[in-house]
Amino acid sequence: MALRRQSLSPTANLLRNSRLFSLPNPLPRPNVGETYGAGITKASDSATLPYPTHQAIATTKSSLARGDWGLKRPLPSRSRLLQTSDPVVRITQLDTIEHVTDFDSAADHVRTRQKFEELAIPMMKGMTALRDYDLSGVPPGGAFEIRDDTTSYDTDLGMDEAGMYLRALKENAKKNNTQPEYIPFKPPPVNAAVHNSKRWKHDGPWIPGMNADDFVDYLSKEISKRRSEFNAYLIAEVKNEIYTTRQRAVSRSGETPPEDITEAEAWEKERSQKLAQISDADIQAGIKALRKDAANNPLASKLMTKLIVPFLRLPTIKFKYTAYSENASNRDIDQYSFDQETAPLSTHPSAGLGYLRTKSYLANHPILGPQSKPAPVAARVVQARSAARAQYARLGVAGFVANDEYKSTDTKSSSMNALTNTRDVETIDIDTPGGKKVLVQPMFGSVTNDGRIHLKLKRSVGAEVQVAQGELDDKPPVREHYDSDPLSSLGQGRSGVKELDEQSERARQLSGILHAMTPEGKGQPAPGFPGMADALRSS
Amino acid sequence: MAATTTCLRCFSSTRTAADESVLAILSGSTAARAPSPPQRAGGSLATRVAREAGLDRQTQTREMVESERRSQFQRQIYRKWQPGDVYSPIDLSGAEQKKWKTGRKKPQSDAFDVLGINPVLEYKNFTIMSEYMTETGRIKHSKDTGLRPKNQRKIAKAIRRAIGLGLMPSVHRHPLVLKKSSPMRFL
Structure with a gap:
């Protein structure tokens, strides 16, 4: 039972309630910067970090006026950081050697979170849906799906298939220790819908992300302690394997029991005893076979997947074969890399940004009523497409930089036609005050294992743009690509062949003018531009 | 007209x-x-x-003038944004952009500490040695290598040893390294 507040001493109570003690230790500073091939890094020490590392604190208006932030000394109200309407600060150091509280404005991340809330988009799990071409066809799971969000190892829900197997093996080994005769092991029933889930939090470490020292520490301090425990599992597994293979061999040999009941029972008993007689040599041979298999194929071997991973509660480690990927390297070492996408998250998949589970809500307009799509969001074109020679233009939505919907190589006519401006996000726009903005529909956010938030954006084209621009005319819905009189284009003095007929009134006018301009006879060329008519007509 | x-x-x-x-x-x-x-x-x-x-x-010349004007603005933007970056108004300012203009060359952490390698024992590994010497075979300064003094002394020793044993030339990088790698790698 937790200690009750009242039972603590007044001083303890005071300390527990104080800002001084409730500020958590800051996270290590993430790396903001880019590294080029030659080992040159470009970085800024004052750039906004991809996620907050310090606790942001606020204070009430009356305390703010007195400069009281609950810290050791008041913060100076003349600081420009505190002269905003809604100041939030982070404390870099509570007390320095100069007797100054070192603080900084935390408005960057606090406002970013507020803006994200206004977007009203859910956080989803996994980055697959953010790839260029998502081949899985599976909609991304929400961050709060109950089977992905279970972090306990005690319940069935929190177990994956290998975990269930190991637990059953443990129970079987316990049973066999107490009873003289061998009880065969039956793998537990597994519900694929529940137990193939990927938990986001693991007890074990992410081994590909450890450095050499950490790994040596892990081996010597954590793993060596659990050796005997693991050996028990290993022996139980090998015994079970030997038993089942023998059983299969016997049943395949097709021996039939004798017809007399008592004889049959005796025969059965003898047979099961023979099956259960597993010598130490057999076990050692079985372990050796498992190890050999693991040496050949470390990550996919039975020893790894069925025993080691659930025993140490490691996140699943996968190799990613990148020889055929888009920007594959020629170096062999790069072709065999660990799949970083399967690396466990460092935060909850929602990243603490919001609690929305899906985006399936109806936006309501005060005049027009329910809308099929919520109001579009103006996204700042932070980086034009040609600027960085990147595939995508980078758009800034609510303070997060995200990829544009379209790539430079996209030529889908249906999607590109909708964009009115031909230059669009190709180059930097220096004429619009404040820079170019495009209207987008954010779909969802997803957090990567290094704590960065990626947003999925779609360009907003359609009625919601007009509504946002204030065109509130209520038009009846019109069927697209619908021709009320399909026969109208036939006949009427035309051949019906597109190439032979001039398509429009305008084209016929043009042709008439050009005809008039064409010089006739042998005389001097007419005023104007001789030859231009022909050139234009041929095009 | x-x-x-x-x-x-x-x-x-x-x-x-x-x-x-x-x-x-x-x-x-x-x-x-x-x-x-x-x-x-x-x-x-x-x-x-x-x-x-x-x-x-627009004629071609006018287009060229326009694009030149655009690129003059574009040239003052140094930061390459990656998806997942978070920005606040100050990140779009000129003062902040200036910081992204020049790069630092020095690695931020000691490579041998991270890898858990003793550099002296690597004297036969001419690929590692080549990383820590210049084009003309001189041992790089610790301000370029980013090694702590202990490891810097050790790598210097290893390079001297490799050269002394005749495993590596003293006036240029190992020929196999030169052959296999692009010149940009050692810049």
Whole structure:
């Protein structure tokens, strides 16, 4: 039972309630910067970090006026950081050697979170849906799906298939220790819908992300302690394997029991005893076979997947074969890399940004009523497409930089036609005050294992743009690509062949003018531009 | 007149043809002094048709001037944004952009500490040695290698040892390293 507040001493109570003690230790500073091939890094020490590392604190208006932030000394109200309407600060150091509280404005991340809330988009799990071409066809799971969000190892829900197997093996080994005769092991029933889930939090470490020292520490301090425990599992597994293979061999040999009941029972008993007689040599041979298999194929071997991973509660480690990927390297070492996408998250998949589970809500307009799509969001074109020679233009939505919907190589006519401006996000726009903005529909956010938030954006084209621009005319819905009189284009003095007929009134006018301009006879060329008519007509 | 110059510029593909001197001659011509009324009006059918045919599109020179102006602005933006970056207004300012202009070369952490390698024992590994010597075979300073003093002394020792044993040339990188790697790698 937790200690009750009242039972603590007044001083303890005071300390527990104080800002001084409730500020958590800051996270290590993430790396903001880019590294080029030659080992040159470009970085800024004052750039906004991809996620907050310090606790942001606020204070009430009356305390703010007195400069009281609950810290050791008041913060100076003349600081420009505190002269905003809604100041939030982070404390870099509570007390320095100069007797100054070192603080900084935390408005960057606090406002970013507020803006994200206004977007009203859910956080989803996994980055697959953010790839260029998502081949899985599976909609991304929400961050709060109950089977992905279970972090306990005690319940069935929190177990994956290998975990269930190991637990059953443990129970079987316990049973066999107490009873003289061998009880065969039956793998537990597994519900694929529940137990193939990927938990986001693991007890074990992410081994590909450890450095050499950490790994040596892990081996010597954590793993060596659990050796005997693991050996028990290993022996139980090998015994079970030997038993089942023998059983299969016997049943395949097709021996039939004798017809007399008592004889049959005796025969059965003898047979099961023979099956259960597993010598130490057999076990050692079985372990050796498992190890050999693991040496050949470390990550996919039975020893790894069925025993080691659930025993140490490691996140699943996968190799990613990148020889055929888009920007594959020629170096062999790069072709065999660990799949970083399967690396466990460092935060909850929602990243603490919001609690929305899906985006399936109806936006309501005060005049027009329910809308099929919520109001579009103006996204700042932070980086034009040609600027960085990147595939995508980078758009800034609510303070997060995200990829544009379209790539430079996209030529889908249906999607590109909708964009009115031909230059669009190709180059930097220096004429619009404040820079170019495009209207987008954010779909969802997803957090990567290094704590960065990626947003999925779609360009907003359609009625919601007009509504946002204030065109509130209520038009009846019109069927697209619908021709009320399909026969109208036939006949009427035309051949019906597109190439032979001039398509429009305008084209016929043009042709008439050009005809008039064409010089006739042998005389001097007419005023104007001789030859231009022909050139234009041929095009 | 307006239509005349536009048409001319449209058909000129070079700077010289669209030169002002050429246009000056045109303006002095009889056609310019007595232009035909429908052309001046600009609303005639022919003008409209010509405009729709794209004859009043930006000329090449104008496009070049525009793109030069754009690239002058673009050149002052140094930060390459990655998806997942978070920005606040200050990140878009000029002062912040300036910080992304120049790169630092020094690695931020000691490579041998991270890898858990003792550099002295790697004296036979000419690939590692080559990373810590210049093109002309001199041992790099610790301000370039980013190693802590202990490891810097050790790598220097290893390089000297490798050269002394004749495993590695003293005035350039190992030939196999030179052959296998692109020159940009060691910049």
